[in-house]
Amino acid sequence: MSRTILDVHILHTVPPSNINRDDSGSPKTATYGGVRRARVSSQSWKRAVRLAFRRTLDDSQLGERTKRIGEAIAARIADLDPELKDRASALAADVLKASGLVKKEAAAKKGKGEAAANSDVESGYLMFLSHRQQENLARAAIDAERTGEKLDTKQLQKLADTDHSIDIAMFGRMLADVPDLNVDAAVQVAHALSVHAVDNEFDYYTAVDDRKHDNQETGAGMIGTIEFNSATLYRYATIDVDRLHETLGDADATREAVTAFLQAFVTSMPSGKQNTFANHTRPDAVMVRLRDTQSVNLVGAFEEPVRERQLGDRSGMVAEAAHKLADYTTEIEETYGDPAVAAWVTHVGSRTAALAPLGEVLPLPGLVSAVGTTVADRLGTPA
Incomplete structure (x- = not known):
């Protein structure tokens, strides 16, 4: 039986930041492809999505x-x-x-x-x-x-x-004392990984005591260090629309949940150390692929880490990452004979233009609307 699965792939550059730290205060990392990468945990980004829901969904739709x-x-x-x-x-x-x-x-x-x-x-x-x-x-x-x-x-x-609620249907629920009331998650979110190798850095700072300064006394009132990194992240999430529909029990609610998630996942940002780094950025590219077989995480495009190289008259990580993601997407789908049923792309500027042939190119509001319309059609409800 045909299924409706939405895979969301994002390239997102984050400047110096520490948006998700470990128990020692360091930015989280992981080894992939033999090198250390910046990492943002799935739990951290799901929390950011749930908070973003409050801006677009009614309180009665949330948990x-x-x-x-x-x-x-x-x-x-x-x-x-x-x-x-x-x-x-x-x-x-x-x-x-x-x-x-x-x-x-x-x-x-x-x-x-x-x-x-x-x-x-x-x-x-x-x-x-x-x-x-x-x-x-x-x-x-x-x-x-x-x-x-x-x-x-x-x-x-x-x-x-x-x-x-929409967030329970998406992210699931486990009630240890009453397992019959557990809810299977319709959304899976991967840990975001940098497409390139990363070394954490330290910001040494001093804080001036205002009264000492006014009295022309020397010496800092406080000194310390904050660990940070910067990275171009590959982010991935997948929505099992059929499971979401089964839990919510309503096609219109399912469509609204899908569009709310897309908007929130693309534009949200975990809040760690935001006052220190003001790392509010938007993704460089978003690709949504509708599949009818199974989810496909395309992180394998970056198993060999991206290295800064000259591409035409531009240099940096984003352009090369877009090329690698575009090539790997085509190779995977051709090799396994499992092309996307439909696809949409939102990208910023020429650096990520390599992704344009992989789907209908739309600004984000148009992408969200188009995906919602397609979901409604597949669930048999009018758009």
């Missing part, structure tokens, strides 16, 4: 990942029924325990007696629920309080397994 789930549901109970404000935390604890989302012993750790009744339950791990699911559980708690009826576990779990 919240938190251990303070009792606090979240208690706030909704208080908003829905202000008369229950004083008991909101206790009611939230009851509904979470009855649903099995939070173990009873975990809730008991909060304290005893009245103190426990007025404290907010925390889960033992980050719990991902949509805002609509939180509201549904809050309404169930209110109804049980008003009617005196016992909370029903199966019904509560059903409420937590319907009305999935």
Whole structure:
């Protein structure tokens, strides 16, 4: 059966920066093709995408990942029924325990007696629920309080397994205590890798004490170092549109989710050390390929690291990376007899023009719209 898979390939140059650091504060790296590369973890960029969703999607279409789930549901109970404000935390604890989302012993750790009744339950791990699911559980708690009826576990779990938000459908959900409520991710995001070798560098800085300076005293008030690198990154993500549609249960919502993800993934940036480096850049090129067999990550184009070389009257990494990506894309699809069903390209200037023959060239808004229309057509809904 024909599938609908969208592969997103991006070339993105980032100036001196430290957008995703390890436990020692150094920019993350990885060895690939025998050399050290700059790396940005998939989790870091997915977080940036989820934050970007807030600019384009309604709150009801999104979810919240938190251990303070009792606090979240208690706030909704208080908003829905202000008369229950004083008991909101206790009611939230009851509904979470009855649903099995939070173990009873975990809730008991909060304290005893009245103190426990007025404290907010925390889960033992980050719990991902949509805002609509939180509201549904809050309404169930209110109804049980008003009617005196016992909370029903199966019904509560059903409420937590319907009305999935776009971010849950895309990135998945694991509930350790209730595995039946797990959601398979429809989107996979690769770790971004530089297309070339990278050596981290150090910025030695001094901070001046204003009062010392005003009194013409010498010496810095503080000194330190910040590690950074700069890189042209290859970024990749893939969307299983069929799985996304299955989870959301609505073709229009699926189309909106796809277009929101494309816009967010292309334009977002992890926020690490942004105040220090102001590394806000846009990608040099975006290529989206629709496939009906399986996802294909094209990072193999850069297994041999790009080296700066002269291309016509230009030098740098971007132009050579675009040529390598274009050549590798053609070679892979011809070798395996698996061409893209449709493809679109957004690129900036002549440096990345090598990618233009690989798809319909459009500015980003046009690319996003065209992909959305194609998704709607394949799902059998009017564009």
